[in-house]
Amino acid sequence: MSLVFGNCEIDVERRELRAAGAACHVEPQVFDLLVHLIRHRSRVVSKEELIDALWGRRVISDATLSSRISAARRAIGDDGKQQQLIRTVARRGFRFIGEVREPTHAHPPASAHPEQAVKFCRTSDGVHLAMAAVGSGPVLLKTANWLNHVEYDWRSPVWSPLFALLAAQCRLVRYDERGSGLSDWDVDAFSFDAFVEDLETVVAANRLERFSLLGISQGAAVAVAYAVRHPERVSRLILCGAFAKGWRKRGNASDVARAQASIALIREGWGNDNPAARQMFTSLIVPEATLEEMRWLNDLERISASPQNAIRLLEAIGQIDVTDLLGQIKAPTLVLHSRGDARVPFDHGLAIARAIPGSRFVALESKNHLILSHETAWPRFTAEISAFLREAAG
DSSP: OEEEETTEEEETTTTEEEETTEEOOOOHHHHHHHHHHHHTTTSOBOHHHHHHHHHTTOOOOHHHHHHHHHHHHHHTTOOTTTOSSEEEETTTEEEEOSOOBOOSSOOOOOTTSOOOEEEEEEOTTSOEEEEEEEOOSSEEEEOOOSSOOHHHHHHOTTTHHHHHHHHTTSEEEEEOOTTSTTSOSOOSOOOHHHHHHHHHHHHHHTTOOSEEEEEETHHHHHHHHHHHHOTTTEEEEEEESOOSBOTTTSOOHHHHHHHHHHHHHHHHHTTSSSTHHHHHHHHHHOTTOOHHHHHHHHHHHHHHOOHHHHHHHHHHHHTOBOGGGGGGOOSOEEEEEETTOSSSOHHHHHHHHHHSTTOEEEEESOSOSSOOTTSTTHHHHHHHHHHHHHHHHO
16 A cells, blocks of 8 residues: 655555655554554544554653654655644644545566565563564574664665575575664663574574574674574574674774764664765775665665664674673574675684584685675585585475
């Protein structure tokens, strides 16, 4: 179902807002607020009704609701002064007054991929996490990493070839990290412990008993910690582009300097229309990407996290240290790493493989941190993962 007004379109099923044809990220509660106001545009919606619809029985201040209204207005090109689309009705509530069209045909799903199911779960500290599941058979759970967006990644030429291949072999479950993607952006705690507890929440929400675990980049450390905490649940462990220590824990002055320079660049330019700041990260992650792939990754960085959250996530990643856990892993483990990886140097993956008892290490002939479907390393990368998962199924 699509709702069209002015130069904006809301795809309700895909939970997407587009303005002038471009994807526009809004927090889940802001998206839900817009949809609720539009669907009930024939009347004034009271503050109490909005609070009940968005927060259930939680006690919410007027300031919190006002901030969500302001965010909704900004997202659709409105403001509190002009109120051309969302009108405040004094002492009664709010009403959507824009002219809305509901096209008969919404955007068709991508024919190359099956439909994934997107749901939400809630952590013990009240954060809503977005989860996506697709495929059938043995479960493969991918941990979140910096940065993901379960819907955008599913269509991205950077991620979708891998996800489609995995979903053809198993039931693939993914989720967005707290503070990013379709998960809540307004989050108090960013820490490695919180990342691991979020993974535990996703496992519980999906009622998973035993499964293979895939960790990429930062997500590899989260997978390691979970596998040690819950050895009875993890049948196989796959680690790609992994590191055991974050940039602050390595004791390397140049690593710290690079990270701090990255944080300064994010603070100054991440949210701007000029993608130069985001392009720096893209060039480190996939230096051999096509222009189309780079544009997709640039856009992913923009819509998946605010500058503030991107920085807070990087700070939390800097504190990671799972070196003492590697020797405790019981599950059969496959470690893959690109020889020319500029984001996470090859030595980090090699060190992890050496520390995990009985692990298999695969060196990939690539400069990319994320292996892309058109590069020469792709057949080896996918063949190794597929064979490893077949062993688990057997």
